[in-house]
Amino acid sequence: MRYLTARKRAEGNGASHTGTAHHWSMTLSSVALAFLVPTWVYIVGHALGQDYEAVRATFARPFTSILTALVLVIGMRHFAMGATMMIEDYAQGTARKIAIMFVISLSTVIAATGLYALVRIAL
Amino acid sequence: MAENKRVVERPLSPFMIGPYYRVQLTSVTSILTRITGNGLIVGVMLAVWWLFAAAVSLAYFAVANRVATSWFGDLVFTCSAWAVWYHYLSGLRHLYFDAGHGLEIATAEKLGWGIIAGSFILTALTILIV
Numbered sequence: 001m002r003y004l005t006a007r008k009r010a011e012g013n014g015a016s017h018t019g020t021a022h023h024w025s026m027t028l029s030s031v032a033l034a035f036l037v038p039t040w041v042y043i044v045g046h047a048l049g050q051d052y053e054a055v056r057a058t059f060a061r062p063f064t065s066i067l068t069a070l071v072l073v074i075g076m077r078h079f080a081m082g083a084t085m086m087i088e089d090y091a092q093g094t095a096r097k098i099a100i101m102f103v104i105s106l107s108t109v110i111a112a113t114g115l116y117a118l119v120r121i122a123l
Numbered sequence: 124m125a126e127n128k129r130v131v132e133r134p135l136s137p138f139m140i141g142p143y144y145r146v147q148l149t150s151v152t153s154i155l156t157r158i159t160g161n162g163l164i165v166g167v168m169l170a171v172w173w174l175f176a177a178a179v180s181l182a183y184f185a186v187a188n189r190v191a192t193s194w195f196g197d198l199v200f201t202c203s204a205w206a207v208w209y210h211y212l213s214g215l216r217h218l219y220f221d222a223g224h225g226l227e228i229a230t231a232e233k234l235g236w237g238i239i240a241g242s243f244i245l246t247a248l249t250i251l252i253v
Contacts, residue, residue, distance in 0.1 A: 034215065041204070082160050089136060118178075
């Protein structure tokens with residue numbers, strides 16, 4: 001008698017090893033960004049080119065600050081996963097691993113820098 | 124130990140556009156989605172650096188703002204505006220395709236032209252309004 005079910009033995013054996021988790025995560029973040037990005041582009045586009053006090057005043061507002069934080073966190077995750085997918089298509093072995101580490105690190109540093117700036121302006 | 128090491132040469136999926144398939148609208152609009160999505164990191168880096176400088180000091184902001192509003196900054200942000208709208212529209216098309224719609228060749232080609240035209244219209248609107 002086999003104790004492992006057919007489903008258990010099949011799980012994780014597809015090409016991605018994680019089923020549709022990556023695709024679903026990209027779908028979720030893309031829908032979120034579809035709602036967030038137009039307003040964010042409008043606000044940041046307006047702030048761009050203004051003087052120091054005006055820029056700080058824009059990002060000190062709760063709405064702008066929270067919106068920017070959401071765009072950074074969700075956007076950088078969306079970028080990291082999309083860039084990972086591209087690297088997996090065109091590189092393999094050690095080059096693939098290093099490139100994936102690089103894009104994940106880069107997107108994390110960008111998100112952390114942006115969040116630090118938002119907190120510092122808000123305080 | 125060394126002789127036990129088996130090197131597995133796994134193939135990468137070939138790049139199809141060019142050697143295997145003629146260039147067509149659907150494949151070009153698809154690869155542009157990837158290029159714009161990944162390219163947007165340049166605009167994001169410049170914008171976050173500018174925001175970081177605004178958080179740090181007036182003097183540092185002056186430096187970042189000079190770069191962000193220079194011809195280089197204008198070029199990066201104008202390209203980013205087009206890239207963000209292109210990626211936005213093709214992302215919506217991706218969701219529409221995922222739901223199983225619009226996959227007939229004639230419809231897919233119409234959607235492709237729609238994305239291209241829409242991205243330029245939205246970029247023009249962004250420049251006008253912002």
